[in-house]
Amino acid sequence: MPRWVSIVVVGRNPRATLVRVTVLVVTCLIVFNFVLLPIRVEGISMLPTYKDHSINFINRLAYLRHEPQRGDIVSIRLAGLHVMYLKRIIGLPGETVAFENGRVVINGEVLDEPYEKTACDWNRPPVKLGPDEYFVVGDNRTMPKELHQFGETSRDRILGKLIL
Amino acid sequence: MKIVLRIVLAAALVALGVWLWTVLFPSPEKVIRRRLIELAHTASVSISDGDLVRLAAARRLASFFSTNVEVNLELSGLPHQNIMDRDQITQAALIAHTRTVKFPDISVTVAPGKQSATADLTVEAEISGEQGLVVQEMKFTLRKIDGEWLIVRVDTVRTLSRGRQIYPRHFKLCTVAGSFHS
Numbered sequence: 621m622p623r624w625v626s627i628v629v630v631g632r633n634p635r636a637t638l639v640r641v642t643v644l645v646v647t648c649l650i651v652f653n654f655v656l657l658p659i660r661v662e663g664i665s666m667l668p669t670y671k672d673h674s675i676n677f678i679n680r681l682a683y684l685r686h687e688p689q690r691g692d693i694v695s696i697r698l699a700g701l702h703v704m705y706l707k708r709i710i711g712l713p714g715e716t717v718a719f720e721n722g723r724v725v726i727n728g729e730v731l732d733e734p735y736e737k738t739a740c741d742w743n744r745p746p747v748k749l750g751p752d753e754y755f756v757v758g759d760n761r762t763m764p765k766e767l768h769q770f771g772e773t774s775r776d777r778i779l780g781k782l783i784l
Numbered sequence: 785m786k787i788v789l790r791i792v793l794a795a796a797l798v799a800l801g802v803w804l805w806t807v808l809f810p811s812p813e814k815v816i817r818r819r820l821i822e823l824a825h826t827a828s829v830s831i832s833d834g835d836l837v838r839l840a841a842a843r844r845l846a847s848f849f850s851t852n853v854e855v856n857l858e859l860s861g862l863p864h865q866n867i868m869d870r871d872q873i874t875q876a877a878l879i880a881h882t883r884t885v886k887f888p889d890i891s892v893t894v895a896p897g898k899q900s901a902t903a904d905l906t907v908e909a910e911i912s913g914e915q916g917l918v919v920q921e922m923k924f925t926l927r928k929i930d931g932e933w934l935i936v937r938v939d940t941v942r943t944l945s946r947g948r949q950i951y952p953r954h955f956k957l958c959t960v961a962g963s964f965h966s
């Protein structure tokens with residue numbers, strides 16, 4: 621093998637290259653399995669914020685220091701990590717959440733949602749969240765309520781926050 | 785050097801023995817997991833398949849369940865369905881238009897006596913004529929009957945409790961790219 625090929629493939633110092641590659645692989649494995657989960661978005665319930673088939677990452681360490689906040693877009697696990705829901709938190713533990721003519725009402729007050737670009741007509745009676753419950757919903761409220769998966773979820777189902 | 789070689793050989797032999805043992809005598813968890821994957825594969829029947837193929841698949845599908853199985857289905861946009869025996873499963877399988885069914889996440893818990901187990905899983909299905917995927921979390925209860933793990937109960941898990949039931953094509957879901965499921 622010509623020397624220049626060898627340099628291109630394994631570098632001038634093969635041992636150092638091997639160490640670098642090992643460190644890189646281990647770092648990637650740790651980061652992309654336990655810290656930043658790469659995801660592909662499927663479906664239309666988070667339009668227009670997230671388009672169908674877009675790629676993103678979930679920060680699994682986002683809620684180490686604080687609890688999920690209103691407005692956060694979070695992933696909610698089902699039976700495992702291969703398929704998850706992607707929703708926005710609109711209600712926090714202990715709050716009462718309702719939909720009145722398309723507007724979200726938290727504890728009797730209308731929630732300001734700048735990310736909602738189009739009006740909708742959803743209505744849903746108030747529901748009181750438990751001490752460990754969050755109310756999550758997608759951003760696409762133009763679709764019929766019956767076709768949209770939303771509701772209360774427990775804290776332990778929230779895996780992390782989207783970073784992009 | 786000879787000693788090192790002998791140690792390495794012995795370790796390799798032990799590893800081979802352990803591997804063979806797990807292949808010949810798989811743990812109940814592994815058996816159940818394999819069985820559920822087989823179930824998903826059996827449920828993947830195209831509507832374009834012939835009636836005989838569909839009937840055979842439906843019967844095979846029913847064989848995964850015990851005779852007095854109880855299935856509680858609360859599927860998107862559909863009324864609550866309660867299936868109480870194996871024949872009803874065959875009938876339901878015959879009218880279902882599932883092109884592909886996958887269980888991308890299976891978590892099996894075997895009871896101490898190793899005679900019963902529960903499997904929490906995510907069902908991901910493609911329905912003929914529908915765009916997108918059906919995604920639903922389910923809980924299967926299995927029992928070892930005559931040496932075979934049979935499903936005795938199926939329950940729908942409502943991930944977003946009290947949330948409205950919807951048509952699956954509008955589900956928002958995401959797939960961990962790090963572990964793509966084919």
